[in-house]
Amino acid sequence: MEVRDYECDIQGIVNNANYLHYTEHTRHLYLMSLGVSFAKLHEQGVDPVVARMNLQYKTPLRSDDVFVSKLGVRKEGLRYVFNQDIFRKSDGRLCLRAVVELVCLINGKLGNSEDYDRAFGFTL
Numbered sequence: 001m002e003v004r005d006y007e008c009d010i011q012g013i014v015n016n017a018n019y020l021h022y023t024e025h026t027r028h029l030y031l032m033s034l035g036v037s038f039a040k041l042h043e044q045g046v047d048p049v050v051a052r053m054n055l056q057y058k059t060p061l062r063s064d065d066v067f068v069s070k071l072g073v074r075k076e077g078l079r080y081v082f083n084q085d086i087f088r089k090s091d092g093r094l095c096l097r098a099v100v101e102l103v104c105l106i107n108g109k110l111g112n113s114e115d116y117d118r119a120f121g122f123t124l
Helices: 018-033 038-043 114-120
Strands: 046-057 067-076 079-088 094-106 109-111
Touching: 018 046, 018 067, 018 079, 018 094, 038 046, 046 114, 067 114
Parallel strands: none
Antiparallel strands: 046 094, 067 079, 079 094, 094 109
């Protein structure tokens, strides 16, 4: 992905809140690559939501920087824990390290998503 001018603050670096967009977009792209549609899940009453995030800002990104966003996922009980790292492409420097915990609301109640488990390769 590439940093856009409007994502930067007066200091010329990416505003901290925009990293949340980067991590979410990465998760969406990952799910789409696995054939999972947020819209279809929602129609079925399944809504994955962020329950907790831990962010460590390491090296700032600037306008026009190209970056690589990587993730891994594991399951802990009902939580899906994503380890996400963002690296600046030009020099490989770590810019953000994030741990993002998602849970699924099924018809408004905390539950286990068979669709997520299947997509991520977790046994049911």
